[in-house]
Amino acid sequence: MQIATPYLMFLGDVPDALAAKTAYGIKDWRPEWCVGQMRLPGCKADLGIPDLTLPEALAKGCRTLVVGVVNAGGVLPDHWVTEIVAAIEAGLDVASGLHVRLGAVPAIAEAAERRGCRLHDVRHTSETFPTGKGTKRAGRRLLTVGTDCSVGKKYTVLALEKGMRDRGLDADFRATGQTGVFISGRGVAIDAVVADFISGAVESIAPEAAPNHWDLIEGQGSLYHPSFAGVSLGLLHGAQADAFVVCHEPTRTTMRGVQHPLPTIRQVIDLTVQLGSLTNPDIRPVGIAVNTQALPEDEARALLDQIATEHGLPATDPVRFGVEALVDRIVADFPEA
Amino acid sequence: MQIATPYLMFLGDVPDALAAKTAYGIKDWRPEWCVGQMRLPGCKADLGIPDLTLPEALAKGCRTLVVGVVNAGGVLPDHWVTEIVAAIEAGLDVASGLHVRLGAVPAIAEAAERRGCRLHDVRHTSETFPTGKGTKRAGRRLLTVGTDCSVGKKYTVLALEKGMRDRGLDADFRATGQTGVFISGRGVAIDAVVADFISGAVESIAPEAAPNHWDLIEGQGSLYHPSFAGVSLGLLHGAQADAFVVCHEPTRTTMRGVQHPLPTIRQVIDLTVQLGSLTNPDIRPVGIAVNTQALPEDEARALLDQIATEHGLPATDPVRFGVEALVDRIVADFPEA
Incomplete structure (x- = not known):
């Protein structure tokens, strides 16, 4: 999946900023791609970028309308469909993070076929992958892992991409979730891949590379999460990670969506090394990223x-204190890369 | 997915018995459902059951035409389509283990819609599942795990179902692979489920049950297989297995499809207990099933x-020496169940 940039950000008439979380993530990390936003009357989200009409967006070079919002009830409202069809008629591709497939809406499918535009459903994939092979491949790969879901794995790899590039290192973010795919313009939402192909999909999105190249792979879930550990393990095996960063949220008491307690950071380090060594016996931790948002600064530093x-x-805390310390460690541990 | 029985087994004109492996598996384990076979000129497979015309099959009560064969090249040949459409016209449902979806063939889709018959694509699932919750549920569950793929996990649970029922225990086979789904008439090919829902799908197919009921869950892959370990882990977590049997093939030197060496039985036991304890701290091994086909009987017994x-x-070896020893151990370890 390769999404043409730059983007016109479609926010519909969502009731709050949270419903446009994906759009905010894209705008935070790829402001240069977010040329403008399109909002309908009553919209309560605002990316702080120009509101553009379709002709204005086209004049500024927009290539894709990005639907980076959540719709209530899972059904695409008719007045959103009208706007999406108008964008297609105007010549834009459409990329969506909705659960419903764009092509499942007849008006959108017909318009896209007539105009020859591309529809990207980031939550789904029609791509087929080979099964993972686990064969050692060249290049360096870093994976973020976690004590839970939603603890900053994507943010940490994106911050590392910037920090490592600033240090002159050759590093690329590799997306495995829907927001990440919009941010990189490609990648695969790994949780949408059919189970047999998890590790194979990761081998495809982070393929063999130059020995000094780093692929920074967005982790998902946790090896300790009873809902998603299979995804996390397939990701770890497919990544053949040389290095990993453990992401953690210190105020959480149970894992997201279930009653299980959080594992300790030590448990996550040990299990990641144990299981990751199947495809890379040299796997090692290079740091810990902690989301300290809930703590005052002195407590955060002490923790x-x-x-x-x-x-x-x-x-x-990559957000609060940057990733210099992590980059230092990566440079020290992998002097040749 | 619930497939109406009994079956008319469609063998097409496959060039050898191996191409009809699924059909043979169904006939071996559910001979009472396999009323007859339908073969085209040149077919080199033979299930040893009556060749029936469609009117004969209907007269004997057949409800579903089962396409339990592999087609070369992944494309459904026209002369197979003709026969499948004729079966639909005659009033049968169709269940297929092919990679191509039945509904993707226009002639089949049209006939099915016109006649109101059901099309089952066992390799695919349109069912949606909740994510796994890992919440302790009543009933007993046994899972087969392996040192590799294709080492007898399905055969072992099917043999256990028979052996435990013969001993008066309340036990049901739970299918997680395509042949297994045909054999049980329901279940889910777990490797076709979207990655996020592996453990949730297993929670659905082996739900809460009476305290003395055993669900015998067909395992897939291996925790040590670099292609499929994610599937195996999601299965283990979703199963909340109380007991597991390790399946092994002693003559194999590398894991199927990859260059990795086989783990030892001890490694598989230890890792299954370690990781399985996330959703069932009392998980324990109850035996080892070895495929000794390649060994003379005295060597097999010594091994x-x-x-x-x-x-x-x-x-x-469940095939050669039965599963009495495994059932004895289950009865001894779980006297209340």
């Missing part, structure tokens, strides 16, 4: 110091 | 003795 000491690894 | 002694568990 990070304690976690760093306890595990013998750099610990940081 | 089984050695494996049993080494692991402190009953070891048998």
Whole structure:
């Protein structure tokens, strides 16, 4: 999946910013691709970029209308369909993070066929992948793993991409979730791949590369999460990760969506090394990323110091304190790369 | 997915018995459902059951035409389509293990719609599942796990179903692969489920049950297989297995389809207990099933003795020596069930 950029961001008439979370993520990380937004009357989200009509968006070079919002009830409202069809008629591709497939809406499917535009359903994939082979491939790969879902794995790899490039390293973000796919313009929502092809899909999106090239792979779920551990394990095996960063949210008491307690950071490190060594015996942790948003700054710094000491690894909050410490460790541990 | 029985087995004109492997598996385990076979000129497979015309099959009560064969090249040949459409016109449902969806063939889709018959694509699923919750549920569950793919996991649970029922236990086979779905008339090919829903699908097909009921769940892949470990882990977590049997093929040197060496039985036991304890802390091994087909009988018996002694568990070849020893152990370990 390769999405043409730049984007016109469609926000519909969502009732709050949370319903446009994906759109905000895209705008935060790829502001240069987010040329403008299209909002319908009553929309309560605002990306802080120009509101554009279709002719204005085309004049500014927009190639794709991005539907980075959540719709209530899972059904695409008729007045959104009208706008999406108008965008297609005007010559834009459409990329959507909705559960419903764009092509399942007859008016959209017909318009797309007539105009020859491309419809991308980021939550779905029609791509087929070979099964994973586990054969050692060249290039370096870093994976973010977690004590839970939604603890900052995507943010951490994106911050690392920027931090490593700033340091002159050759590093690319590799998306495995829907927001990530919009941010990179390609990739695969790995949770939408058929089960047999999880590790194979990761081998495809982070293929063999130059020895000093880093693919920074967005992790998903947790090896300790009873709903999603299979996805996390397939990702780990497919990544053949040389290095991993553990992501953690210190105020959570149970894992997201279930009653299970969070594992410790130590447990996640140990299990990741144990299971990851199947496809890369040299896998090692290079740091810990902690979301300290809920803590005052002095407590956050004290917690990070304690976690760093306890595990013998750099610990940081990438949002609050940057990723310098992690990049230092990567450079030190992989001097040739 | 619930497939109406009994079956008329469609063999097409496959060039050998291997291409009809699924059909043979169904006939071996559910001979009472396999009323007859339908073969085209040149067919080199023979299930040893009556060749029936459509009127004969209907007269004998057949409800579903089962396409349990592999077609070369992945395309459904026109002369097979003709026969399938004729079966639909005659009033049969159709269930297929082909990669191509029946509904993707216009002539079949049209006939099915016109006649109101059901098309089952066992390799695909349009069913949606909730994500796994990992919440403890009543009933007992046994899972077969393996040192590799294709080492007898399905055969072992089917043999256990028969052996446990013969002993008066309340036990049901739960299918997770395509042949298994035909054999049980329901279930889900777990490798066709979207990655996020592996454990949730298993929770659905082996739901809460009476405390003394056993669900015997067909395992898939191996926790040590770099292509499929994610599927195996999701299955293990979703099963909340109380008991597991390790399946092994002693002459294999590398895992199927990859260059990785086989893990030891001990490694598989230890990792299954370690990872399975996330959703069932009481998980335990109850035996080892070894495919000794390649060994003379005295060597096979010596090997089984050695494996049993080494692991402190009953070891048998279910095909050659039955599953009595495994059932004995299950009864001893779970006296209340």
